[in-house]
Amino acid sequence: MSKKRISLSLFPNAGCTIPWVYTKKYNIKERVFNKINIDSNFQVNTLNDISFIQVNFCKTFRFDNSDLLLNGSIYPDNALCIKRVLDEGITDTCGVLSIVFGNFLTELNLEVRLVKATLTKYKGHHNHFFNILKWRDGREYIVDVAVGYFNSFYPVEIGGNEIINNNNGYRCRKLAKDEEIGDKEMYIFEYRSLLPNGDNSWKVIVCFDRNMKVSFSTFVMAEQEYRKTKQLIIYLLFDEGSYFLTKDYFLIKYHNGENINIPILSLNHLLEIANKYFKIDNFKVLKELFINYRKAKL
Structure with a gap:
């Protein structure tokens, strides 16, 4: 089956100012619930419920960049990402997995948006995508399904004081004045070991602009950079x-x-x-x- 591949150079202005938008029109809720072995009537009432879904999603859909490395970037629309993951079993990278998860959460009547961050843990590759969930009390949380073993597997409040202890300790804090980058509202997502003999100093996983709007071109450029790593x-x-x-x-x-x-x-x-x-x-x-x-x- 041929795959829709794209070079950003062919569309230099495509989607540059149009933010990524999730939609309910794909009707994937029952399909995702079935694949992650959760009853389709499952109700999301608490952040623990979000964590339960998050964990099962990560146990089912692997992060796998092999197709991207060999064949290049896909045309990044919601429909194709959903088709690749749910129909073709090509689970792909953080961007594609996050897009499928974001559309799924949207069908659960949750407010979600896609964000691009700077990844600090891997040499040669710096882009990472995850979702920000706006909870019913107005607070916003990182909900990530593709950052590997640095994942909290539980929503982490952006700018909150609570440390999430789940295998490691996790928090998301706003950069201090002396750490700021220009006039952007920058945050860092970080972790520390909870093991008795582990290093309990805080280490940065990603940093991100809370208000950045991900577009078509944002996604394609990130994937093209990723492919250059060959890792x-x-x-x-x-x-x-x-x-x-x-x-x-x-x-x-x-x-x-x-x-x-x-x-x-x-x-x-x-x-x-x-x-x-x-x-x-x-x-x-x-x-x-x-x-x-x-x-x-x-």
């Missing part, structure tokens, strides 16, 4: 921790602080892990990527 990342949450796969190693990271790091020895080894832990059974993209990696080393 394969596949991530999936499970009950005791998370799985993290690159072309060089497979990491099992447990919530209790234990880590198991397994070097990737061959293409077959990579595919075995992809199938066993991530339920990937179509190996075409991974095979081509792995061959390209090996050619680049010659």
